[in-house]
Amino acid sequence: MSAETIATIWAGLIAFAVLAYVVLDGFDLGVGILFAAERGPQDRDTMVNSVAPVWDGNETWLVLGGGGLFGVFPLAYAVIMPALYPAILGMLFGLIFRGVAFELRFRAHSERGRRLWDVAFFGGSLVAALCQGLTLGGLLQGIRVVDRQYAGGWFDWLTPFTVLCGIAVVVGYTWLGACWLIWRTDGALQRRARRQATVLGWAMLGLIVAVSLWTPFLNPMFMTRWFGWPGILLTSPVPILVALVAGGFALSIRRKHHLTPFLCALAIFTLCFAGLGISFYPLMVPPDITIWQAAAPRASQMFVLVGAAVLIPLILCYSGFSYWVFRGKVQPGAHYH
Amino acid sequence: MIDAFHLARIQFGFTVAFHITFPAFSIGLASYLMVLEGLWLRTGRTVYLDLFRYWIKIFSIGFAMGVVSGLVMSYQFGTNWSQFSDKAGPVVGPVMAYEVLTAFFLEAGFLGVMLFGMERVGRKLHFFATCMVAAGTFMSAFWILSVNSWMQTPAGFGIGADGRMFPTDYWQIVFNPSVFVRVPHMVLASYLIVAFIVAGVAAWHLLRGRGTPAVRTMFSMAMWMAAIVTPLQIGMGDLHGLNTLEHQPMKVAAMEGNWDRSGTEGAPLILFGLPNMKTERTDYRIEIPHLSSLILTHSWNGQVPGLKEVPAADRPFAPAVFWTFRVMVGLGFLMFAVGLLSLVARWRQTLFSSRWLHRLVLVMSPAPIVAMLCGWMTTEIGRQPYTVYGVLRTADSVSPIALPGIATSLVVFVVVYFIVFGAGTLVMLRMMAKPPVAGQEGLDPGLPIRSAGIHPGLAGDVPQGSGGVSPLRGGATS
Numbered sequence: 001m002s003a004e005t006i007a008t009i010w011a012g013l014i015a016f017a018v019l020a021y022v023v024l025d026g027f028d029l030g031v032g033i034l035f036a037a038e039r040g041p042q043d044r045d046t047m048v049n050s051v052a053p054v055w056d057g058n059e060t061w062l063v064l065g066g067g068g069l070f071g072v073f074p075l076a077y078a079v080i081m082p083a084l085y086p087a088i089l090g091m092l093f094g095l096i097f098r099g100v101a102f103e104l105r106f107r108a109h110s111e112r113g114r115r116l117w118d119v120a121f122f123g124g125s126l127v128a129a130l131c132q133g134l135t136l137g138g139l140l141q142g143i144r145v146v147d148r149q150y151a152g153g154w155f156d157w158l159t160p161f162t163v164l165c166g167i168a169v170v171v172g173y174t175w176l177g178a179c180w181l182i183w184r185t186d187g188a189l190q191r192r193a194r195r196q197a198t199v200l201g202w203a204m205l206g207l208i209v210a211v212s213l214w215t216p217f218l219n220p221m222f223m224t225r226w227f228g229w230p231g232i233l234l235t236s237p238v239p240i241l242v243a244l245v246a247g248g249f250a251l252s253i254r255r256k257h258h259l260t261p262f263l264c265a266l267a268i269f270t271l272c273f274a275g276l277g278i279s280f281y282p283l284m285v286p287p288d289i290t291i292w293q294a295a296a297p298r299a300s301q302m303f304v305l306v307g308a309a310v311l312i313p314l315i316l317c318y319s320g321f322s323y324w325v326f327r328g329k330v331q332p333g334a335h336y337h
Numbered sequence: 338m339i340d341a342f343h344l345a346r347i348q349f350g351f352t353v354a355f356h357i358t359f360p361a362f363s364i365g366l367a368s369y370l371m372v373l374e375g376l377w378l379r380t381g382r383t384v385y386l387d388l389f390r391y392w393i394k395i396f397s398i399g400f401a402m403g404v405v406s407g408l409v410m411s412y413q414f415g416t417n418w419s420q421f422s423d424k425a426g427p428v429v430g431p432v433m434a435y436e437v438l439t440a441f442f443l444e445a446g447f448l449g450v451m452l453f454g455m456e457r458v459g460r461k462l463h464f465f466a467t468c469m470v471a472a473g474t475f476m477s478a479f480w481i482l483s484v485n486s487w488m489q490t491p492a493g494f495g496i497g498a499d500g501r502m503f504p505t506d507y508w509q510i511v512f513n514p515s516v517f518v519r520v521p522h523m524v525l526a527s528y529l530i531v532a533f534i535v536a537g538v539a540a541w542h543l544l545r546g547r548g549t550p551a552v553r554t555m556f557s558m559a560m561w562m563a564a565i566v567t568p569l570q571i572g573m574g575d576l577h578g579l580n581t582l583e584h585q586p587m588k589v590a591a592m593e594g595n596w597d598r599s600g601t602e603g604a605p606l607i608l609f610g611l612p613n614m615k616t617e618r619t620d621y622r623i624e625i626p627h628l629s630s631l632i633l634t635h636s637w638n639g640q641v642p643g644l645k646e647v648p649a650a651d652r653p654f655a656p657a658v659f660w661t662f663r664v665m666v667g668l669g670f671l672m673f674a675v676g677l678l679s680l681v682a683r684w685r686q687t688l689f690s691s692r693w694l695h696r697l698v699l700v701m702s703p704a705p706i707v708a709m710l711c712g713w714m715t716t717e718i719g720r721q722p723y724t725v726y727g728v729l730r731t732a733d734s735v736s737p738i739a740l741p742g743i744a745t746s747l748v749v750f751v752v753v754y755f756i757v758f759g760a761g762t763l764v765m766l767r768m769m770a771k772p773p774v775a776g777q778e779g780l781d782p783g784l785p786i787r788s789a790g791i792h793p794g795l796a797g798d799v800p801q802g803s804g805g806v807s808p809l810r811g812g813a814t815s
Contacts, residue, residue: 052449052453053449053450053452053453054449056404056444056445056448057442057446057448057449059404059408059445060437060441060442062408063407063408063411063437064434064437064438064442066411066415067411067430067433067434067436067437068434068437069415070411070414070415070422070426070430070434071426071430071432071433071434072434074422074423074427074430075423075426077414077415077419077426077430078415078419078420078422078423078426080415081412081414081415081419081422082416082419082737082738085742085746086742086746088412088415088416089746089749092408092409092412093749093753095408096405096406096408096409096757097757099404099405100401100402100760100761102401103397103398103401103764104760104761104764107398107764107767107768109767149737150736150737153739154738154739154741154742296426296427296430296431297427297504299504299505299507300427300428300431300503300504301431303504304434304435304438307434307438307439311438311439311442312438315446318442318443318446318447319446322447322449325449325450325454325457325458326449326453326457
């Protein structure tokens with residue numbers, strides 16, 4: 001295989017890892033954000049228990065995204081991290097509070113301590129989601145690079161567009177979280193989750209439209225990609241499919257399906273991600289660095305690719321097994337802890 | 338003089354020191370849990386299950402703190418050391434990617450089953466999950482230490498015209514010259530950390546008159562570990578020193594406080610002193626003739642390197658290397674003494690009654706953590722002024738982030754880490770302050786338990802391999 005082919009495969013694998021992270025930790029974080037709407041301690045316990053056995057594995061995809069970028073696209077890693085420094089660190093701090101709160105809210109000795117860890121769980125989830133949206137927006141609008149290094153200030157990324165992306169990701173994750181709860185809980189909690197999912201679904205759709213309309217104006221390349229000929233042949237199915245899936249989502253909510261809303265939400269996220277991929281390709285860091293410029297030498301990429309070819313399917317198997325073990329509705333008061 | 342560069346170093350040192358404590362504890366504790374569960378399955382003695390349930394709760398908190406503090410590390414290379422990432426990333430990045438692929442996913446994938454799944458999968462599959470988590474922690478240690486070893490003793494790479502490194506032989510990169518001493522040294526350190534914490538917890542309860550079978554069992558197991566592993570660790574440390582002498586002589590010179598290369602008369606061991614970077618000598622020295630030569634070259638008059646062999650700009654900050662090394666070695670020998678005393682007490686059959694031994698063990702229980710952190714400071718500060726020894730300078734590795742950015746994030750790191758990990762550690766200590774309960778119901782009696790007999794899963798979701806009786810509930814109390 002040529003170096004170019006391997007780099008393209010790796011770009012696909014990194015994109016897969018990021019997508020896996022977004023949808024998997026997305027619903028975890030969404031459940032955390034929904035803490036704001038659920039006051040009852042027992043419902044909160046049920047919500048946490050629905051994700052407790054799997055959140056750690058979900059978050060590992062983020063480490064693969066970061067670690068993989070470091071290994072196979074070191075230039076992209078070396079440019080993106082300093083450019084989006086406050087957003088990345090904000091995300092990490094959010095994830096610290098969220099991750100530790102998972103364990104400590106069950107161990108709190110007083111009601112006050114428990115409430116504090118609940119706030120940490122909610123706040124950490126919210127900040128992490130917001131910062132991931134800001135990171136996405138910052139990357140989309142482009143990073144100024146001179147001589148292989150980021151050349152700008154540490155708040156250059158903060159623009160109305162990145163804020164819009166931040167809000168979109170927060171709403172999107174919360175929506176995923178609500179859909180997850182429809183699937184994994186029942187009773188009053190499920191009914192409330194269904195109402196939340198309906199509102200959030202419409203909000204999400206509006207935000208997707210807003211971000212999609214704004215993005216082509218960020219970079220002339222995005223514009224020709226989306227609206228030029230023959231690019232439009234490839235791009236036009238994406239919004240059409242989004243509309244179809246959104247219709248399916250509305251129907252599944254009305255018919256009170258349990259799993260379908262979550263699957264629809266996953267499909268919407270995947271379609272949005274595909275749309276982003278269409279915009280980006282072949283760039284790794286807009287506006288200048290392509291996949292091939294960012295790539296590590298062929299030997300570096302090949303070394304990990306051999307392992308990844310065996311290990312990623314294996315990881316998917318045992319991660320799937322873990323989900324299978326903890327399948328079914330989470331009963332109120334069913335403490336895994 | 339504080340500038341962005343020094344703050345970036347302080348930030349990395351601070352975050353990595355906090356981080357490493359948790360995985361070091363997890364590596365050892367995962368193995369201990371595996372042994373406990375294995376013994377329970379083999380012997381059927383519930384005391385092992387009681388201990389397993391006791392330590393797994395503590396493990397779950399330590400593990401979570403390791404995960405989130407480790408997540409920070411995987412991004413610190415890019416945020417604060419972007420030039421290092423760009424230049425050395427093609428060589429070390431793929432090795433780290435293997436850590437994620439082989440270790441992190443394995444741990445995370447089976448952790449849920451290990452913590453919460455005993456009632457759902459049955460004993461054998463649960464034990465398998467525990468083994469996988471333990472294997473994951475071990476593999477994680479191997480890969481990350483391989484990366485660190487490569488930075489200490491780089492091999493198997495070339496440097497391009499643009500100053501970026503590229504791999505030439507991954508076999509040499511992964512199995513670089515110091516990996517074979519660093520990995521065992523660190524794994525043994527994490528075993529000692531757990532041995533002394535387990536022993537300390539047991540000693541605390543023994544001193545309070547709670548010498549239950551579980552407490553006695555864990556004290557005895559931990560003391561066996563202390564007695565066996567400390568001499569091994571001292572031997573491993575000696576091998577590590579010889580390896581460093583061969584590949585990083587300036588680090589050894591700083592550890593020894595030696596400024597001039599010794600002649601044919603052999604070098605003394607400076608027991609204590611104060612290396613002075615300005616006057617290029619070690620003040621207030623107390624020394625033992627020939628001992629440095631004897632330790633480092635295993636001969637009476639062997640030659641020992643001195644810091645003056647390289648220009649001042651290429652020397653590590655010797656006082657820090659010198660003193661952290663002495664703290665580590667000093668604590669190592671104290672731990673060795675504890676191991677010996679435990680053997681004496683065991684022989685005299687006073688292991689569970691000797692109050693001074695229990696007090697000593699309690700006081701010594703944090704010693705391996707301190708020793709490990711000091712050892713890391715020795716090896717990391719001793720590698721300076723390079724990130725990749727002899728190849729890439731630390732000053733040429735840093736990110737183009739200005740002072741206020743680094744300073745702000747450092748302050749937030751310090752505040753957040755002390756709050757979050759302080760609270761987590763406090764919770765762990767509180768759990769340790771309670772003794773293990775014999776034959777307790779459920780995984781955690783301190784929490785509300787679901788109505789008896791109802792599994793959290795769907796109806797008909799009967800655990801396999803346990804005949805429908807969940808081992809943690811029915812099996813344990815019968």
